[in-house]
Amino acid sequence: HAGAYNLQWGAFMPGVPDITQFPNRVWSRLHNKYWRRPRPDLLTYGHGGGYLPLREAIAEYLRVVRSVNCNADQVLITSGIHHAIDLASKMLANVGDRAWVEDPCYWGTRSVLHSLNLKPVPIAVDDEGMRPQPADLRRPPRFIFVTPSHQYPLGAVMSLSRRRMLLEYAAVHQAWIMEDDYDSEFRYASRPLASLQGMDTYERVLYLGSFSKTLFPGLRIGFLVVPQGLAAPFATGLSELYRGGQLYTQAVLADFMAEGHYASHIRRMRVLYGGRLRLLQDAIVRNFGDRLEISGGDAGLHLTLGLPAGCDDVALSRQALQQGVIARPLSRYFMKPADAQRGLILGYACVPDELMGPTFDKLAKIIETHLTD
Known part of the structure; x- marks a missing residue:
């Protein structure tokens, strides 16, 4: 069944922010600043991991707000979660590799994995998050996809013990954990646990995020934070496989964050x-x-x-x-x-x-x- 609806706005569409509240005047001012004196380097193809000032702003934000251990070199600018999953899968997996996914989970994760001939393996979730059974643990996957801060769609927060178990398991079996830090910015009853990536001492976690829920989905800008050892090859892969661009928009977003508007x-x-x-x-x-x-x-x-x-x-x-x-x-x-x-x-x-x-x-x-x- 197709996961994407033909309607993307209105009651009660999940995952869509109130875009009528977006500070468009601020954004327009920042946008016009660049167009008054167009810069050729922002109108050509992108290269490497994306616009450096935006990567620096994202790295600083994630360190402060989500306890993510990273520098700008580890941040890659993507067009969203689908793009990040596609890139990581092409860089780290082989056809037929197994990928644990939460059951239930976001339909887009499964769609991207199927398109790359990877095998999603459903792992049930409970009140503490993903709960692999002994039979699952005996067959280590290549990837483990989780939404620990706010499981999609049931909403559980992964417990500290479950987080430690997954990190240790990934380290022993050389699996990669893909952490989609879904909706971590919007908590109403308590402070969130730190990111899973912030607890990772084995460098097995890739951290995914986007600005679709915090700003507006049509922006189509996200980010992928990779372990230091993967930063250079992933930046090369991003350029070789996708031919980046949208540097003007990335520059506007960088200023938007740096000035405190975000x-x-x-x-x-x-x-x-x-x-x-x-x-x-x-x-x-x-x-x-x-x-x-x-x-x-x-x-x-x-x-x-x-x-x-x-x-x-x-x-x-x-x-x-x-x-x-x-x-x-x-x-x-x-x-x-x-x-x-x-x-x-x-x-x-x-x-x-x-x-x-x-x-x-x-x-x-x-x-x-x-x-x-």
């Missing part, structure tokens, strides 16, 4: 999204009380609304879409159908406050018809 924007949006999360939670409780379980509400831009095991969340999602409401079915994120939980993934970030309650009330009526079937 950190300020995140602080403001954290307050906004925290309020919208509460509005959605209140609407759910008003309609269903404690009949349906809410999970993943401590962080991120979405929550997961659990449904009874016999409920057809795919049919429910299809019916909601006909009514103009996006509610992605949780079961479609599982690789093992027998283990698939039923539920709806509800994004709240791009839903205006005044529409949150009325729009969920419309969805609740559809849900009720499926609960009583």
